[in-house]
Amino acid sequence: MSEWQRAQIEINQHQISYLRTGGEKPPIILLHGFTEDSSTWDEVAKALAPNYDLIMPDTIGHGESSRLPADGAIDPLQDLTVFIDTLGLQKTAIIGHSMGAAIAAEFTAQNPEKVAALVLEEVPWFDPASPPEIPQKFLAANNPTVIKNLSGxxxxxxxxxSQEHHPDWDETAHKAWAGSKIRFDAEWFQADWKPQTNWEEIAAQIACPTLIISGQAAYGGMLSAAVVIKLLKIIPGAEWSNIVGAGHFVHYDKPVPYIETVMEFLKRNYPVKKA
Structure with missing residues (x-):
């Protein structure tokens, strides 16, 4: 990790910080979830970095990126679009968790020619006919009041x-979760951002190989089987991995099966070019 580079790109008058593993390898953008930051990918990145050039941005108001503007107006999707263009990436794979998965999916729908493969971990999409029941385990560990208090x-x-609410996590996960919370800008809770919510329209525009990863409701997972089944019908050739014993933070809860699943998917759909 010592050779990984952190840099900043100015986008719409704010700085987006990102971590990059580098090398002449196929690029992968990794997008973190709400209140997380690029450190969420530490364990995943160590496994993928030997074969891929990993690029892990901090969304505005997260990590080392700029704080929110005074008016609270933000557009993470536009930021990602400019970010990828500025880096000169003609084509990339994208891995996203939660909020990051939603942003990744919408970007892919709007820019199909730029995304070679897509991994959606616990994308926050819900069946409009069945109002979501947020699992109590998730609510207990991610109470907005507590998150605001931890900020700063x-x-x-x-x-x-983190150790009290996630006793099964390893130390890498605890440090990433805790560090991201103290770096999080709590003004995000009042941010002027309205992400696209018609996920069926978004999914219908996704044409690249797609892996959907979900946890289980009993452990805090939020992506229902009903939604996944719809996605499998909408996205051509989409695959689904429901990881046993994982909740909303699949890559923290069960890092080994998560990494194995992602690597196997990438091997088939975004292979490393041998010299």
């Missing part, structure tokens, strides 16, 4: 909270 707090306080 000290690392030990956030670590203690």
């Amino acid at each position: 707090s000290n690392l030990q306080e956030a670590l203690t909270y």
Whole structure:
């Protein structure tokens, strides 16, 4: 990890910070979830970096990127579009978790020629006919009031909270979760951002190989089987992996099967070109 580089790109008068593993390898953009940042991918990146050039941006108001503007007006999708263009990426794979998965899906729908493969982990899409029931385990560990209080707090306080609410996580996950919370801009809760919610329209425009990863409701998973079944019918050739014992943070809860699943998918759909 010492050779990984952190840099910034100015987009719409704010700075987007990103971590890049580098090398002459196929690129993959990894997009974190709400209140997380690029550190969420530490364990995943260590596994993928030998074969891929991983690019992990911090969404505005997260990590080391700029804080929100005074008016709260933001557009993470537009930021991603400019970000990818600025880096000169003609084609890339994208892996997204939660909010990052939603942004990744919408970008892919609007720019099909730029995305070679897509991984959607616990994308926050719900069946309009069945109002979502947010799992109690997720709510208990991600209470907005607590998240606001942790924003700007000290690392030990956030670590203690993570260890109490996620006893099965390893130390890498605890440090990433806790660190991202103290770097998070709590003004995001009042942000002027309205993401596209008609996910069936978005999914209908996705044509690249797509892997959908979900957790289980009993452990805090939010992506229902009913929604996934619809997605499998809409997205040509889409694949689904429901990882046993994982909740909303699949890559934290079950990192080994998560990484194995993603690597196997990439091997078939976004292979490394041998010299």
